[in-house]
Amino acid sequence: xxxxxxxxxxxxxxxxxxxxxxxxxxxxxxxxxxxxxxxxxxxxxxxxxxxxxxxxxxxxxxxxxxxxxxxxxxxxxxxxxxxxxxxxxxxxxxxxxxxxxxxxxxxxxxxxxxxxxxxxxxxxxxxxxxxxxxxxxxxxxxxxxxxxxxxx
Numbered sequence: 001x002x003x004x005x006x007x008x009x010x011x012x013x014x015x016x017x018x019x020x021x022x023x024x025x026x027x028x029x030x031x032x033x034x035x036x037x038x039x040x041x042x043x044x045x046x047x048x049x050x051x052x053x054x055x056x057x058x059x060x061x062x063x064x065x066x067x068x069x070x071x072x073x074x075x076x077x078x079x080x081x082x083x084x085x086x087x088x089x090x091x092x093x094x095x096x097x098x099x100x101x102x103x104x105x106x107x108x109x110x111x112x113x114x115x116x117x118x119x120x121x122x123x124x125x126x127x128x129x130x131x132x133x134x135x136x137x138x139x140x141x142x143x144x145x146x147x148x149x150x151x152x
Contacts, residue, residue: 027089028090034083041075041079042076044072045072045073048069049069052065052069067113068114075110077106084099084103098139104135112129
């Protein structure tokens with residue numbers, strides 16, 4: 001079986017080869033920027049948590065603070081998933097579809113966790129539920145081993 005390469009740097013057209021190299025450099029820059037965003041986000045989580053804990057009542061969080069903290073934690077985890085997507089994009093031996101679906105599932109699950117149900121219509125809530133279900137089924141299907149034992 002022929003090895004898959006998303007952006008081959010050896011191409012018969014010199015311009016295409018050059019452009020693929022440029023895109024790979026851009027993806028590497030995005031990876032560096034994403035790492036900076038991740039560390040900045042972690043620092044923000046620490047700062048927000050610290051500020052919530054030093055306010056009265058001391059060392060206690062109300063339910064709103066807890067949900068905001070969860071949202072911040074999940075945002076950092078989603079940023080890490082996006083970083084992994086970026087790194088996988090540079091590899092030539094994998095299709096990153098499973099990680100992309102997992103990232104989408106995590107992002108919509110984050111939305112479902114921090115959602116304020118009193119301000120939403122039933123149609124919006126059902127749409128989120130349908131999206132979670134569809135992504136869950138998709139993730140299951142691409143993770144399922146076929147009869148030969150090879151991962152999808």
